Amino acid sequence: MRVSDLLARGRTYSFEFFPPKTDEAQVQLSSTIADLSELAPSFYSVTYGALGSTRSRTRDVVVNLARTGNVPPVAHLTCVGHTRADIDELLTAYMAAGVENILALGGDLPDDPSQLGSSDYRFALDLVEHLRDEFDVCIGVAAHPEVHPRSPSREQDRQHLAEKLRHADFAMTQFFFDVDHYRRLVDELAALGVTKPVIPGVMPISNKGQIVKMAQMSGAALPAWLTDRLAPLEHPDDVRKLGVEVATQLSSELLAAGAPGLHLYTLNRSRAPREILRNLGLS
Numbered sequence: 001m002r003v004s005d006l007l008a009r010g011r012t013y014s015f016e017f018f019p020p021k022t023d024e025a026q027v028q029l030s031s032t033i034a035d036l037s038e039l040a041p042s043f044y045s046v047t048y049g050a051l052g053s054t055r056s057r058t059r060d061v062v063v064n065l066a067r068t069g070n071v072p073p074v075a076h077l078t079c080v081g082h083t084r085a086d087i088d089e090l091l092t093a094y095m096a097a098g099v100e101n102i103l104a105l106g107g108d109l110p111d112d113p114s115q116l117g118s119s120d121y122r123f124a125l126d127l128v129e130h131l132r133d134e135f136d137v138c139i140g141v142a143a144h145p146e147v148h149p150r151s152p153s154r155e156q157d158r159q160h161l162a163e164k165l166r167h168a169d170f171a172m173t174q175f176f177f178d179v180d181h182y183r184r185l186v187d188e189l190a191a192l193g194v195t196k197p198v199i200p201g202v203m204p205i206s207n208k209g210q211i212v213k214m215a216q217m218s219g220a221a222l223p224a225w226l227t228d229r230l231a232p233l234e235h236p237d238d239v240r241k242l243g244v245e246v247a248t249q250l251s252s253e254l255l256a257a258g259a260p261g262l263h264l265y266t267l268n269r270s271r272a273p274r275e276i277l278r279n280l281g282l283s
């Protein structure tokens with residue numbers, strides 16, 4: 001099932017996983033997927049390591065989901081550091097397995113440019129155009145409500161995003177903690193004539209150090225009210241509970257703002273996403 005068709009029917013509720021590195025992590029992911037499938041989610045997405053570092057692991061998880069489950073997978077795919085042959089090989093495997101959805105990403109550049117290798121692509125738009133020309137798939141793209149860290153200006157960020165979305169079917173966002181970032185993004189795209197669905201990404205905080213690092217890497221701000229509430233928490237379970245509370249509140253505001261769906265980052269754990277959907281009355 002295509003995400004564009006699911007969105008046309010109504011709101012989507014979906015979960016993001018990363019490909020496991022060890023047998024133990026694989027067992028954890030399988031158990032998470034079994035738990036979350038009880039909630040009848042609209043789709044799952046599976047991340048892809050920058051420069052193809054998880055190419056075969058991501059492919060294996062996605063293909064397995066497509067072949068064995070009832071919930072359609074979205075395969076993340078970064079294009080920087082890839083040749084057309086790399087992309088075509090992966091897409092051929094996906095098409096054979098019945099995978100119908102690709103999240104077409106630029107990807108982060110390596111710190112050392114010599115690690116880039118041969119690359120036929122520079123930006124996500126290059127991949128979107130290639131997929132559109134060569135493969136019959138539903139295409140999503142990444143949106144950065146607080147502006148991508150490499151964008152020289154907000155205007156240029158929005159123009160590049162609008163151009164990507166004109167060729168794609170939907171967007172999914174980076175995480176953020178203030179609903180106004182989402183509202184403003186949607187308004188700015190509409191002002192550029194783009195009204196394709198933008199699914200907000202919601203991150204339930206589970207670890208203080210980890211969220212600071214992830215926010216720095218992705219260009220998302222941790223608001224003062226949030227760092228103030230996190231600061232006194234010592235016990236990991238208190239952090240997790242606050243993460244669920246904050247994500248529930250934000251999700252509720254996003255739905256009230258007209259978001260076409262919610263995409264929850266799971267970090268391969270089911271407890272927080274389950275609690276959030278239950279709090280929202282959606283499970």
Ligand SMILES: Cc1cc2nc3c(=O)[nH]c(=O)nc-3n(C[C@H](O)[C@H](O)[C@H](O)COP(=O)(O)OP(=O)(O)OC[C@H]3O[C@@H](n4cnc5c(N)ncnc54)[C@H](O)[C@@H]3O)c2cc1C
Pocket residue numbers: 046047048049050051076077078104105106107108109122123124125141142143144148149150151152156157160161164172173174175201
């Ligand atoms: C929902 C979501 C999922 C993600 N999943 C993954 C994942 O699985 N694996 C992973 O490695 N990373 C992932 N990322 C991170 C993403 O790969 C990085 O943010 C990456 O740096 C940019 O990807 P992009 O697709 O936004 O790139 P692009 O759209 O290529 O944009 C990158 C930068 O280039 C600028 N730009 C675009 N076009 C042009 C142009 N023609 N001229 C000049 N500048 C231009 C943009 O404004 C932006 O600043 C994800 C991000 C999001 C929001």
